[in-house]
Amino acid sequence: MSNKLIDLQNISKSFGGNLVLDELDLYIRENEFLTLLGPSGCGKTTTLRIIGGFETPDTGSVLFEGKDITNLAPDKREVNTVFQKYALFPHMTIAENIAFGLKIRKKSASYIKDKIRYALKLVNLDGYEKRMPDSLSGGQQQRIAIARAIVNEPKVLLLDEPLGALDLKLRQDMQYELIRLKNELGITFIYVTHDQEEALTMSDTIVVMNQGYIQQIGTPEQVYNEPENAFVADFIGDSNILPGIMIRDELVEILGARFDCVDKGFGENNPVDVVIRPEDIDLVSPGEGTIEGIVTDTIFKGVHYEMCVMSRGFEFIVHSTDYYPENIKVDLKVNPFDIQIMHKPESEDEKAVEIDERLP
Amino acid sequence: MKKTVGRLYLTLVLIFLYAPIATLMVLSFNSSKSRAHWGGFTFEWYLGLISNEEIMDAFRTTLILAFLSAFIATVLGTAACTGMQFMRRRYRSIIMGITNIPMLNADIVTGVSLMLLFIAARVSMGFTTVLLSHITFNIPYVILSVMPRYRELNKSTYEAALDLGAGPVYAFFKVVLPDLMGAVLSGFLMSFTMSLDDFIITHFTQGPGFDTLSTKIYSEVKKGINPEIYALSTIMFLAVLILLFFVNYRPHLDKENVKK
Ligand SMILES: Nc1ncnc2c1ncn2[C@@H]1O[C@H](COP(=O)(O)OP(=O)(O)O)[C@@H](O)[C@H]1O
Ligand SMILES: [Mg+2]
Numbered sequence: 001m002s003n004k005l006i007d008l009q010n011i012s013k014s015f016g017g018n019l020v021l022d023e024l025d026l027y028i029r030e031n032e033f034l035t036l037l038g039p040s041g042c043g044k045t046t047t048l049r050i051i052g053g054f055e056t057p058d059t060g061s062v063l064f065e066g067k068d069i070t071n072l073a074p075d076k077r078e079v080n081t082v083f084q085k086y087a088l089f090p091h092m093t094i095a096e097n098i099a100f101g102l103k104i105r106k107k108s109a110s111y112i113k114d115k116i117r118y119a120l121k122l123v124n125l126d127g128y129e130k131r132m133p134d135s136l137s138g139g140q141q142q143r144i145a146i147a148r149a150i151v152n153e154p155k156v157l158l159l160d161e162p163l164g165a166l167d168l169k170l171r172q173d174m175q176y177e178l179i180r181l182k183n184e185l186g187i188t189f190i191y192v193t194h195d196q197e198e199a200l201t202m203s204d205t206i207v208v209m210n211q212g213y214i215q216q217i218g219t220p221e222q223v224y225n226e227p228e229n230a231f232v233a234d235f236i237g238d239s240n241i242l243p244g245i246m247i248r249d250e251l252v253e254i255l256g257a258r259f260d261c262v263d264k265g266f267g268e269n270n271p272v273d274v275v276i277r278p279e280d281i282d283l284v285s286p287g288e289g290t291i292e293g294i295v296t297d298t299i300f301k302g303v304h305y306e307m308c309v310m311s312r313g314f315e316f317i318v319h320s321t322d323y324y325p326e327n328i329k330v331d332l333k334v335n336p337f338d339i340q341i342m343h344k345p346e347s348e349d350e351k352a353v354e355i356d357e358r359l360p
Numbered sequence: 361m362k363k364t365v366g367r368l369y370l371t372l373v374l375i376f377l378y379a380p381i382a383t384l385m386v387l388s389f390n391s392s393k394s395r396a397h398w399g400g401f402t403f404e405w406y407l408g409l410i411s412n413e414e415i416m417d418a419f420r421t422t423l424i425l426a427f428l429s430a431f432i433a434t435v436l437g438t439a440a441c442t443g444m445q446f447m448r449r450r451y452r453s454i455i456m457g458i459t460n461i462p463m464l465n466a467d468i469v470t471g472v473s474l475m476l477l478f479i480a481a482r483v484s485m486g487f488t489t490v491l492l493s494h495i496t497f498n499i500p501y502v503i504l505s506v507m508p509r510y511r512e513l514n515k516s517t518y519e520a521a522l523d524l525g526a527g528p529v530y531a532f533f534k535v536v537l538p539d540l541m542g543a544v545l546s547g548f549l550m551s552f553t554m555s556l557d558d559f560i561i562t563h564f565t566q567g568p569g570f571d572t573l574s575t576k577i578y579s580e581v582k583k584g585i586n587p588e589i590y591a592l593s594t595i596m597f598l599a600v601l602i603l604l605f606f607v608n609y610r611p612h613l614d615k616e617n618v619k620k
Binding site for chain 1: 516522526
């Protein structure tokens with residue numbers, strides 16, 4: 001209870017009749033790297049702006065260390081934001097940009113100078129004090145934006161798709177930089193992205209959102225291995241999502257074949273959704289597996305082969321380091337603990353039940 | 361063939377547009393008072409202006425009026441644009457429409473209605489009424505100049521300033537205004553020019569004993585044409601020309617500054 005740094009309670013927000021956040025509940029722990037992940041338009045930025053103080057929720061409240069800050073102005077909050085488009089001040093030098101917040105806090109000139117040097121070192125841009133923002137590349141500007149935020153020693157750093165505008169190589173480098181920064185500074189990060197790989201790489205906790213609802217909260221392993229519904233399964237990585245019937249506890253019928261699994265509590269003979277990750281399917285010789293199929297397509301992906309296997313009218317995606325040529329007959333085998341059973345959603349955007357299984 | 365016709369046409373248009381002003385300029389250097397014959401080159405009329413107390417008085421009034429009205433209109437217009445940023449888009453375009461109308465309105469209508477308003481409000485005519493009128497007709501020009509710049513402004517720099525602990529006022533002056541400065545200066549120069557340029561509205565709102573250069577020229581011309589007036593008109597034309605040049609070339613100058 002005491003280490004809830006930020007607590008969003010029952011937050012709703014709509015823009016001109018368009019409901020963007022619907023009764024959202026979420027808390028962020030001290031020192032956590034929490035990522036809001038979801039497709040574009042699902043309300044991630046809006047959530048972040050409510051925490052930063054740039055939007056006021058229609059209902060609900062925002063608590064910071066137990067105090068209600070719902071209506072507190074952004075300049076009075078102990079959080080700093082790294083904006084999607086950097087938002088450096090174009091007419092100020094890099095040093096002046098970084099010093100902006102410190103000057104407002106009336107820090108001494110020598111303190112400011114030290115801080116600027118420290119922050120530039122931290123983001124690997126020593127010696128850039130006198131440069132103007134538009135003489136820097138996108139990645140450098142991004143790092144200055146981060147430096148400008150962290151010199152103020154905020155308790156929480158909010159980052160809105162900070163790597164969105166960078167190319168792939170730079171993005172991967174920056175991911176490691178950010179993790180390093182987070183560990184060095186020991187502050188809480190709230191990170192927004194629509195890139196599942198980014199989320200899986202960096203986060204302690206992932207909050208999967210869709211259409212203003214939280215679909216699942218969990219560690220990267222949890223949302224990847226145990227998606228709570230078809231949306232999460234589909235959004236996080238490639239997966240085979242197919243309808244099934246839960247015969248009884250630990251036994252599910254898929255495409256007319258019965259698979260052992262480890263899930264319980266879905267009742268008997270109930271329709272469910274089943275997720276099987278491509279890398280969890282083993283291809284074996286005919287007669288050795290649970291269900292038969294035929295390889296329809298094989299592509300080499302560098303580390304593994306990606307194959308399509310047609311089985312009883314469903315096309316499975318399979319990742320394997322073993323090569324199977326097209327048109328060969330195979331059997332599919334899946335370990336019981338690699339089969340993930342989910343409730344069928346009652347409607348398209350049904351709110352997922354939020355079970356908080358986060359590790360302390 | 362087509363080219364020559366085109367050139368000829370262009371020349372005719374230019375002659376048509378600038379012949380009157382050229383005539384005026386030539387006559388302002390004519391030592392003979394006659395408009396019909398050239399008596400030799402002279403600066404006499406220009407020098408005469410400087411020693412003419414009334415004209416120098418009107419000149420000072422005109423400058424003070426242009427500066428004050430442009431300055432106040434720039435402050436008010438920029439503030440108005442800032443306010444409009446926080447409006448819903450629909451209301452914003454309605455307000456923009458309303459502020460644009462006075463620019464298209466005939467000066468004489470604006471002048472007469474301002475005069476009627478001042479009379480109805482029992483304000484005695486003089487510097488204050490002219491100043492108020494000039495501020496009124498200048499504000500739309502400032503808005504016209506500043507508003508487009510506001511729209512292309514990166515809104516998140518303002519939010520970034522707040523995020524770093526700046527109050528709204530500090531953020532505006534430190535972060536937003538420097539970005540707007542080019543457009544604000546253009547608005548100021550445009551207003552300054554409009555104020556220098558105005559005759560009709562000043563004519564209807566001026567009191568006794570108050571003259572700007574243009575109303576002075578008008579009353580002198582009524583008394584009888586005098587070469588000093590040619591000289592004065594030439595100066596005014598050149599002043600406005602130079603100002604317009606600055607208004608139009610400012611954006612380019614801005615861009616060059618940024619590159620440095
Ligand atoms: N200021 C605003 N006015 C109107 N609609 C908005 C505003 N901000 C966001 N929206 C709408 O809210 C929805 C969610 O936006 P956002 O939170 O930016 O999504 P995300 O960051 O997940 O892409 C979108 O449909 C967007 O159009
Ligand atoms: Mg967004």
